[in-house]
Amino acid sequence: MDINEHEHVIEVTDLRRVYGGGFEAVRGITFSVDRGEVFALLGTNGAGKTSTVELLEGLAEPAAGHVRVLGHDPYAMGVPPGRAKSRPWGRAAVRPRTGVMLQEGGFPSELTVAETARMWAGCVSGARPPLEVLDLVGLAGKADVRVKQLSGGERRRLDLALALLGDPEVLFLDEPTTGLDAEGRRDTWELVRGLRDNGTTVLLTTHYLEEAESLADRLAILHQGRIAAAGTPAEVTAAQPSRITFELPEGYFLGDLPPLGELGVSGHEVEGRLVRLRTHRLQWAATRLLVWAEQAGVELRRLDVRSASLEEAFLGIAREAAETAGTKEYAA
Structure with a gap:
């Protein structure tokens, strides 16, 4: 038919x-x-x-x-x-x-x-x-x-x-x-x-x-x-974490930030003074981070807050699939 x-x-x-x-x-x-x-x-x-x-x-x-x-x-x-x-x-x-x-x-x-x-x-x-x-x-x-x-x-x-x-x-x-x-x-x-x-x-x-x-x-x-x-595209990218990037204020360290778990952070990287946070709760994490900075009287320089892009989702999926395949091959 x-x-x-x-x-x-x-x-x-x-x-x-x-x-x-x-x-x-x-x-x-x-x-x-x-x-x-x-x-x-x-x-x-x-x-x-x-x-x-x-x-x-x-x-x-x-x-x-x-x-x-x-x-x-x-x-x-x-x-x-x-x-x-x-x-x-x-x-x-x-x-x-x-x-x-x-x-x-x-x-x-x-x-x-x-x-x-x-x-x-x-x-x-x-x-x-x-x-x-x-x-x-x-x-x-x-x-x-x-x-x-x-x-x-x-x-x-x-x-x-x-x-x-x-x-x-x-x-x-x-x-x-x-x-x-x-x-x-x-x-x-x-x-x-x-x-x-x-x-x-x-x-x-x-x-x-x-x-x-x-x-x-x-x-x-x-x-x-x-x-x-x-x-x-929105559904596929939503499965990947958003990112918050900023430079630690002078004299502060990662441990001085609010507990990352409370920010809803699922992972992070530190390169020198530059911090990258990954989160599935972007608005929650960004709001609390900015409130902390205001209360501490510091400026978060090089601040970049962005949702995951399709490119990041694509690369993340490819990386996860490759890691899964590698794990299965190793187990075999």
């Missing part, structure tokens, strides 16, 4: 992918993506991001588990028993409704940008006017330029334009802003937000954590083929 607007656009259940030699790149992950949502897959190189996206795009068959995109198996071909041959199913039902931007596209270098877009449009059902999508990604002024003369960032824009030719319901973006300058990256973010606001479902992978924090409604962090954390 085809998906309706109230169901998940993408459903992944206990998904696994195994390469030749028995290497398991994706190890039983489960997640879903709703209609009109931007969902980000994060992880270090080799975490399983691209391996997962290729399964969602129908480019490979899972070793185990299930994938459904728009209610269909994106890899399956043919017609299952009991289904009318006149109704599209599996790959035939998914492909016309999805757009794919790979990490690197392969374009004929001698064709112009406009010729490349027209050629690609001939392979897409109900394609939008090529010049329209080129304008959308800021390449209208390069329409007559040969592909081989484009910069790396301009080629990424062309990749994106071709992914948008079919006006897709679901858009897969694999590292969409790699090679773009800061302005190009921001322009792409605005484009993705506009697509989401118009109902397009976007699944992206990215190495830019600021990009995921800015764009994603929800995200999953992969580590060694498994989901180490998932949720909204």
Whole structure:
């Protein structure tokens, strides 16, 4: 049955992918993506991001588990028993409704940008006017330029334009802003937000954590083929401690501060006179620390109070996962 607007656009259940030699790149992950949502897959190189996206795009068959995109198996071909041959199913039902931007596209270098877009449009059902999508990604002024003369960032824009030719319901973006300058990256973010606001479902992978924090409604962090954390960016960062950094006043030592336990501090480091406190109760800790400083009549120089960022959460999760794996290996 085809998906309706109230169901998940993408459903992944206990998904696994195994390469030749028995290497398991994706190890039983489960997640879903709703209609009109931007969902980000994060992880270090080799975490399983691209391996997962290729399964969602129908480019490979899972070793185990299930994938459904728009209610269909994106890899399956043919017609299952009991289904009318006149109704599209599996790959035939998914492909016309999805757009794919790979990490690197392969374009004929001698064709112009406009010729490349027209050629690609001939392979897409109900394609939008090529010049329209080129304008959308800021390449209208390069329409007559040969592909081989484009910069790396301009080629990424062309990749994106071709992914948008079919006006897709679901858009897969694999590292969409790699090679773009800061302005190009921001322009792409605005484009993705506009697509989401118009109902397009976007699944992206990215190495830019600021990009995921800015764009994603929800995200999953992969580590060694498994989901180490998932949720909204705020939910994922909330699991990591906030930080308070300051310089000890002259003549004071760490023991002169209020008891760290009373401040809700879960850990700390001292480098010379500089103190870093970690806490899950940022407002409580900061308020009591400032009250202490006022009562003591001292100034906390180099004071820096901040919540955890997605980058800190990402690094913390990766570090914890690595330590856990190391402990298991040592125990074995």
